[in-house]
Amino acid sequence: MKVAWRLSEWASRLLEPAEREAVLGDLTEAGRGPLLSFVEVFDLVLRRQAGHWKNWRPWVAAFGISVPTSFLFMGDSVALCAGFVKLAGDATGGNIAPGIMILALKALVLTGWSWTCGYLVGDVSGRTLWCSILAYGSPCLFCLSRFRIESLSRSSLLLFVFPLAVGIWHGLRGPRVGSRMAVCAASIITLLAVISEVCGPGGTGNACSWIGSLVLTCPAWFLAIASLAVTKESAKPETSLLEREQHESI
């Protein structure tokens, strides 16, 4: 019975704090028993989650951003690790400084991309974050289970995870990024991405790599444009309040 109450409490964490308080109080007052209470809380959680999916935001966050970028990030992470391993092998002969510079640039760009994607996912779909995390986690588990490069560790697939997690945290809890900073960050990420592509092994001829970079740079520009729009809208108090309300309702 204690387990059922614990489960109810746990399930109710997916509800808004005020609603959790009221629902758990109602169930205690009704005295329907722990198991039935758990079923009722779970039913409400399912109804609430289903309600969130009527909006476009969770769909975009989970299937428009998380799934495609997880594969691209894993590809870039492995390429980066492979680059470092190759460079370490070549360390005995010749000048390795340019190679280190390019790899450091690539690492910086990967950090920027994964942070902006995480920020966007956290900001766009805070209440359905569990699904976006699943959408990131499933491809990672799939690739981890099929990883067959002997010279590299499996963890080389997951270089992007830390900046992504920090980005999600900032998107959820952190202060909103100002328009100037967002435009500046998007410009810097784009510039660094272009430089790392031009100086990379394929140069300007590697179309797939360029397309991947373009896709991963999109979230940074989306953030920049969205923050510019918010700044513009905040000049009109009524509209910005409505916008904020709509944003908070998701």
Place this chain on the structure above:
Amino acid sequence: MLGEFEYLLITAAASLADAAYGAAIRQEIEDATQKSCAIGAIYTTVDRLEAKGLLRTWMGEATPQRGGRAKRMVEVTPAGMKAAKEFYLAVERVSRDASWGPSGARRPV
């Protein structure tokens, strides 16, 4: 036009007046319909009606029999009362000549 459950909820809240909150509304609906009612259905419908401006809610006081947890109090707005009255009149009108309606009951079957 209100839905059937929305009408039940508004009517229960109006009957309970100052004592209208989740558990009490559910009890009122269950007593009236003789059917069980999920707390999830109550809260999602309350939210929908509040968004339509037919209800107003706020957090009330906590009581010991609720484990020290606060109630979400519900009040029917004038727009909610108007919508409930319209629904009731529509049901009354459409039921007039039905065999179970007020005039239908007098007709020989």
